[in-house]
Amino acid sequence: MVTLVSGRPVDPEEARQLMLRNGCRPNTAFTKAKDPWPSTCERCGADIDPTYDSIASKVRRFGDAPRGCRDCADRALAEKFRLDEAELAKTIALANIKPLEPYMNNNSRMESICLNEDCPREGRPIKVLIKAVRRGAMACKYCARRAIHPEEAVAIMRQKGRVEPATAYVRVDDPWPGTCLRCQQRVQPRLHDVIQGQGACLHCAPNTPLTKQQAWERAVAYRFRPGNPEAFKNTNTPWAGTCLNCHGPVNPSLGNLYRGQGACNSRTCKVTGFKDSEPGLVYLLRRASDPAMAKVGICEDAARNTRLQVHARNGGEVVYTRSFRVGLHARLVEGAVKRLWFDERGWKNGAARGERWSDGYTETVLLDDTERGEPWTLVTSLALWTDVLGEAQRLGFDLDEQRLEAPAH
Helix, strand or coil: CCCCEEEEEHHHHHHHHHHCCCCCEECCCCCCCEEECCCCEECCCCECCHHHHHHHHHHHCCCCCCCCCHHHHHHHHHHHHHHHHHHHHHHHHHHCCEEECCCCCCCCEEEEEEEECCCCCCCEEEEHHHHHHCCCCCCCCCCCCCCCCHHHHHHHHHCCEEEEECCCCCCCCCCCEECCCCCCEECCEEEEHHHHHCCCCCCCCCCCCCCCHHHHHHHHHHHHEEECCCCCCCCCCCEEECCCCCCCEECCCCCHHCCCCCCCCCCCCCCCCCCCCCEEEEEEEEEECCCCEEEEEECCCCCCCCCCHHHHHHHEEEEEEECCCCCCHHHHHHHHHHHHHHHHHHCCCCCCCCCCCCCCHHHEEECEEEHCCCCCCCCCCCHHHHHEEEEEEEHHHHHHHHHHHHHCC
């Protein structure tokens, strides 16, 4: 019997023969071209239900072939384009990977190690699609910033966002429920915002308006008791009170406490501190926020020091450090660099730009500033660090450091 389908006559037996020639054995009688037709894949024996129309369309375009089910067809196509040993070696070298398992075909992901410097996976396995590499894509999706590994996402949220996630990581732009490690409030920041330097918690951000009661509770959480609860103005205004540890007078702002500064600078309470007679560290910090800027600073060179970790949590990246066995040397180098930038070259620092909110604003430099003119319009972190090393050498501290290290050999 001839069946009319879409105005065209289709003989059921001819339809059955076409399916058989293309690796599909029908199990029922033919009905309509666009109806699923229960069949068995001749290649793998799986139960399938292709439509006659889909198989006939491929035949019209490419001719008869033992296609079978979609999985078998995909495997056959991948095998057709499988690389020989020479092409595979060339592609692996281009991808800069170390395979951990044998190559199957272009459509199968191959477990490998990314050899790119500073890969976020740090030598842990990734899955590489050879077909994508040959099309020009980067082999490691983590290096290409197309993906973030769940372990890395959790570490970023904890270290940079100061949030303990409550659920598994899903996507970079999805709200991620968790608990703020500062105020213990429930929050839902997006990982993308945290990576870009935005605060993760609306409850304890330095610019969040607070009631006097909220300000009081936050002050107590930071271990100081305000002298006058009614004297609170905003998070950036100093608020006189008493340290709850040593009971000495203090005058911090809640904004500075949020950024990691301690409420009390007394010898009893201050665990860390810069001392001229102890080892010191000069560092260059880079902030990628708009506009990009860099900062020179000093801190003690000791395991208990948390200054650099505080900068990292607040969105900064420590790009260079230089240790000095005498802290005074680090302090003098920092001063010499500031004089070079802001006095001799006449660059504007954060204070001159009105950035009163910025931590260490007297030491920050815009990386791109048209007002500076040539050749200083655009400066890099490396160029600024070269200034630091140059001042250390000019002051003669490199030789002093060598003398101090000599007895240890």
